[in-house]
Amino acid sequence: MSELRQDPTTEEWVIIARERAKRPADFVRQQAKPELPVFSASCPFCPGNEAMTPPETLSYRDKENQKWRVRVISNQFPALSPEGNTARKLNDDFFISMDGMGIHEVVIETPEHNKALALQEKSGVVDILHAYRERYNAMIRVPFVKLVIIYKNYGPMAGTTLEHSHSQLVATPVIPKQLRTQHKVAARYYGSTGSYLYADMVSHEIKSGKRIVMETGSFVAFHPFASHSAFETWIVPKVNQSSFGDISTNDLEDLAHILRIILLKLHRGLNNPDFNYVINSAPAGDEDKNCFRWHMRIIPRLIELSGFEIGSGINMNAVVPEETAKFMREMKVG
Amino acid sequence: MSELRQDPTTEEWVIIARERAKRPADFVRQQAKPELPVFSASCPFCPGNEAMTPPETLSYRDKENQKWRVRVISNQFPALSPEGNTARKLNDDFFISMDGMGIHEVVIETPEHNKALALQEKSGVVDILHAYRERYNAMIRVPFVKLVIIYKNYGPMAGTTLEHSHSQLVATPVIPKQLRTQHKVAARYYGSTGSYLYADMVSHEIKSGKRIVMETGSFVAFHPFASHSAFETWIVPKVNQSSFGDISTNDLEDLAHILRIILLKLHRGLNNPDFNYVINSAPAGDEDKNCFRWHMRIIPRLIELSGFEIGSGINMNAVVPEETAKFMREMKVG
Secondary structure, three states, rough: OOOEEEEOOOOOEEEHHHHHOHHHHHOEEEEOOOOOOOOOOOOOOOOOOOOOOOOEEEEEEEEOOOOEEEEEEEEEOOOOOOOOOOOOOEEOOEEEEEEOOOEEEEOOOOOOOOOOHHHHHHHHHHHHHHHHHHHHHHHHOOOOOOOOEEEEEEHHHHOOOOOOOOEEEEEOOOOHHHHHHHHHHHHHHHHHHHHOOOHHHHHHHHHHOEEEEEEOOOOEEEOOOOOOOOOOOOEEOOOOOOHHHHHHHHHEEEHHHHHHHHHHHHHHHHOOOOOOEEOOOOOOOOOOHHHHOEEEEEEEEOOOHHHHHHHHEEEEOOHHHHHHHHHHHOOOOO | OOEEEEEEOOOOOOOOHHHHOOHHHHHOOOOOOOOOOOOOOOOOOOOOOOOOOOOEEEEEEEEOOOOOOEEEEEEOOOOOOOOOOOOEEEEEEOOEEOOOOOOOEEEEEEOOOOOHHOOHHHHHHHHHHHHHHHHHHHHOOOOOOOOOEEEEOOHHHHHOOOOOOEEEEEEOOOOHHHHHHHHHHHHEEEEEEOOHHHHHHHHHHHHHOOOOOOOOOOOOEOOOOOOOOOOOOOEEEEOOOOOOOHHOOOHHHHHHHHHHHHHHHHHHOOOOOEEEEEEEOOOOOOOOHHHHOOOOEEOOOOOOOOHHHHOOOOEEEEEHHHHHHHHHHHHHOO
C-alpha cells in the first residue's frame, strides 16, 4: 500500500508510491555526459573571454598572478533588472502587474570549463559560498528587495544548457506566494507550540536517524520525511538563523565540507545526475523571521513531473526516503 | 524591461522575461517523434491484450461488433488504492502520514496504438469526455474521496513513456494544499467583491480579447494574463459550475470541439509537443464551492523548470501570452 506523508514545512502531501517502488540504484543515470574541454574559446565564462560578459560585481583572485578563482557578473539576459518601480499596475481593468524590478547575477564557479561543482576541492566550494554570502548581503540591503534566492541549475533536465559550472542569485521585489505560505506555516507552528518548526524537525530527524545522510558540527543533511522527489536532500543549519547572509565564516567552511560530500555522493552514486539546488532565506524585514530557518535543498532531476503533480501540487515519489538516505549514508567517497 | 504579473487565481507571481524574449515560433519542436504502428503486440492497451490489464471499470463499445472505443481500467501500479483508512498517524513522534487511500484509473482513449488525442475525430473526444464524467461522478461519491483530478501525460517530457494514448483519474482522500490555497483565494475574492473570481476573469479576458484563442457557445480558451509557461492554455466554462461532474451532455460536446481544435493547433503549430492537461474541480462538500469554477489547463512541456522556479514558485516565461494567443488564434486547422 502507498503512503501519504505531509511535509511539515508546507503542509503539502506527498505520495510515497510503494506499488511503483523503485530501489535507489534504479535512479542511476544510464547515459554518460559528454566529456568537456578544460577551455572553450566560445564560452563567455572561460578565462580570457571576460570581455564577452556584462560587468563584474565581485571576483576572488590569486594574490600572485591576479587570476580569478570565482567571478560574479550581472546576468546578460536578466529575468529581473533594477529599473522601473514597484507600483502595481492595473491591466484590462482587472489584472495586476508591476515592473520586472530586481537583480540577477551569475556566479562563475571556476575558471575551468569542465570542472563540475561536485569535483571541486573544498577551497573552491568555500570561495563560491563566500561569494554567495557577499552578494546576498549586498542585494538584501537594496531598499526595494524583499527576498534573495540563490540557486544552481546543472544539466539540461535542470533547466540549463550552459556547460561551464555556474550558479545564480535573484533578488525579487515581491515575496513569492509559495514562500509566504511556508513562512506562515512556520509562524503558526511557533504560535501553537512555542518552539521553532525547523529546530524541532531537525532534532526529530537526528533522533530518528533513519533519513540522515550526514552530520557535521554545524549542519545536518537528510532526505526529508515527505521527500517530494527521489534523493531530495536538505542541508539545515543547527543554529536558528533565518538568513543565509548571517552565516559565520566558520559555518561557511563547514557548509562547504558537507555540500561537497553530498554532491560527490550524488555524482558517484547516481552517475553525474542533473540537479538543482536552492538556498531559501526569510524575506527582508519579516517580523516572524525567527520562526524560519534558512536551508539548502538539493533536487536531483531524475523524473519528469506528471499532470497529476502539476495539477494538484501533490508529488509522487517512487522511493522511500529512508532507503535513499541509507544508500547515500553508506556510500564511501574517500 | 521584464514584467511581473500576478495570477489572480493563486496570487502567485510570474516573470514575463522580456530580456530573454522568444517568439512563438521559437518553441516549435525540432526533432520529429518516432512513427508508431497501429497495433503493438506488447502494449497492454491494444485490442486483444485486454487480459494484460487490471479489471475494466467502464467501456464504450460499438453495438454491432462489441469492440470497445474507450476503455477505463484500474491502474496496474496505482499511486493510491482503496485499502486502509484515513486516520492520521504519528511517525518518529513528529511527522504526519496516512494510508495511501484513493482510486487510480486509466482511460485508454482509443484502440489504435498510434492515434494521438490531437488527431482524434470529434466523436472520439466526446467518448473520452463522457468516460471522464462517468468515472468522476462514480469516484466523487465514494465516502472517503475529497477530490478527483483528471489528467493526461503525453510524451516523455510530460512524465510518461507509454505510447498508447491514455489519460488518468486520481481520487484523493485529502485536499492538496495548492488547491486549498486556490479555493481560499476564490472565496476571499467573493467575500470582498460579491462576485465570482472565475466569472470576472473570463469576462475580462473576453472583453480584452488579446489573449483569447477560441470561444464557443459554452467555453472560452485563452492564454492567461500570468501564464506560468509558454502556450499554457485554459479552457473555462461560461457557466458557474464548480465540478466537472456536473457538465451537461451538450456542453460536453462543445468541450470536445474546443479541446480538439486547441490540441490540433498545438500539434500543428509546435510540431507535436509533449504536454499535460489537468481538469481541476472543487472538493467534495466544500461549502465555498460556488466560488470556484472547474477548468482545464493544457500545459505544453517545452522548457524545464529551473532552480529559481522550484525554489520560489515564481515561474519565468520567456514569451508574452498575448503573442502566443495571437499565434494560436490565427492558425488555421481546416
